[in-house]
Amino acid sequence: MAGHSKFANIKHRKGAQDKKRSAMFSKLSREITVAAKSGMPDPDMNPRLRLAVNNAKGQSMPKDNIQRAIDKASASEGDDYKEVRYEGFGPGGVSLIVEALTDNTNRTVTNVRTIFSRNGGNMGESGSVSHGFERVGYIAYPASAGDEDTVMEAVMEAGGDDIQSSEDGHEIWTAMEDLHEVAGALEKSLGEAESVKLAWKPSVEVEVDAAQAETLLGLIDALEDDDDVQAVHGNYSVSDEIMEQLG
Known part of the structure; x- marks a missing residue:
């Protein structure tokens, strides 16, 4: 996703996420x-x-x-969860990768397939879209972290691979194996990041129109609402104008 578009999407859904903070903390x-x-x-x-x-x-x-979450593991409490990944398509030919942690794969795959079909998408076979993505490290900073030149200089010194800045914030990409080292160096120069994680970065983006974007964001929200789904990645790009319309 383009830098400005991803931050616009984050802002668009922030209110909904705030309301679901308890569910987010659970994940x-x-x-x-x-x-x-x-x-x-x-x-x-x-x-x-x-x-x-x-x-x-x-x-x-x-x-x-x-x-408490760490102590739970030390005490060998809780269910054993399996990491699973699903791939599918949204409106406009958008590719989506859904990552989940589940103690019941039959339940999760049924739920994810149903969410796709009821929200304008369809689930594909394993490998149907992941070939168009690269597994990378991702770090996000708010605009308050500094101007583009300041953050770019910090990223270069930290060993990051790429940065996309906008008025909404800064997206930083690293090699998967370098994420921890780069994030640590950036924290020393820029402070604590908004997000540090592994992500799927698309090689090609799909621009979606207003109608497609509305359906797509609804699909993504529905997927993220599922208790087992941890993250949803896509190759879509939405213009600021459309995001403002949907906001």
Whole structure:
């Protein structure tokens, strides 16, 4: 997604996300617990856990909630979750990748397929769209972090690969294996990021019109509302004008 478009989408859905903060914290806790179970329960010794904790902090998740999620893993509590990925299509030929953590794959795949079909999309086979994406590291900063030149200089010094800046904020891309190192260096120069995570970056973007965008954002919101879905990635681009209309 183009930098300005992604931030516009984030702003467009921020109100809805605020209302669903409890559900968001639940998903973040699940990822933290799974990450802690996958290795050491110490973020300094477990890159995946460090990433999950940093992302939770970026979403203003309370420290007590984060620690409880880590302690849950240490106590071997909770269900065992499996990581699954689904691929599909939205209006206008947009490609979507849906990442989930589930303790019941039959339930999750049924729910995701139903959400696609009821919201103007259709689920595809595994590998049907992921070939058009690259797995990368993603870091987001608000516009208040600095002007484009200041942030670009910090990104270059930190070893980031690419940056897209707009009046809404800054999107920074890194090689997947460099994410933790780059994020750490940027935190020293720019402060805490809004988001630090692994993402799917599209090689080609699809521009969608107003009608397609409205249906597409509805589909994405419905997918994100599912308890098992952790993230939705797409290759769409929406103009600021259309986002303002939909806002």
